[in-house]
Amino acid sequence: MANSKRQLFLKRRLRVRNKLRKVNEGRVRLSVHRSNKNISVQLIDDVNGVTLASASSLEKDLGVIGKNNVEAAAKVGMAIAERAKKAKVTDCYFDRGGFLFHGKVKALAEAAREGGLKF
Template sequence: MKYSKQESRKRRHFRVRNKIVGTSTRPRLNVFKSNTNFYAQIIDDSKGITLLSASTLKMPIKNKSNIAAAEVVAAEIVAKAKTAKISEVVFDRGGYLYHGKVKAFAEAARKAGLVF
């Protein structure tokens, strides 16, 4: 049976989430990308709460779904993480391949000082 792109991503994300767990000391950094926007969250799975989030929804940039936008979201979430005293996270690529926007986001977050 052939799966759609979305179903395949969900299946990959399920496999990844079976191995990755965010704790209070190392929360999970999750990414989601849509056709129009890019989103990131830092989540504490032990308590089941979202600690921080950032997205391109209210950013004054022209194209909100390209590599440059992903890098801007990375800079914003790292700045919020530093104010919340979060320096280490576990990266959850959300079932997406580590390529393009997801890779650019991860490298920009590492460059800004987040450890994962």
């Protein structure tokens, strides 16, 4: 029986997250979520279970409300890099979830790297 797209996505997300947890213990996780209309990202400290910083295309100050394209993802990536500096985070690992590292997710990652995050 063929798996649905949702089931394949969930399997891929667990596979990616479990591999990253084995390699990057003690580091902060940069978690990405992409929907059809928006993109959001969080810096999560899994040891303490807290979110250190977040950014989303829903925020008015970024000026990309209602847009879900590569430019919006790049602005969100720069915003999370600035907020990570304020939270004194420089090293993290990139958790793309079940999303492919292509297009918007890749643009967000590259902008965060340009902003000073190391992963």
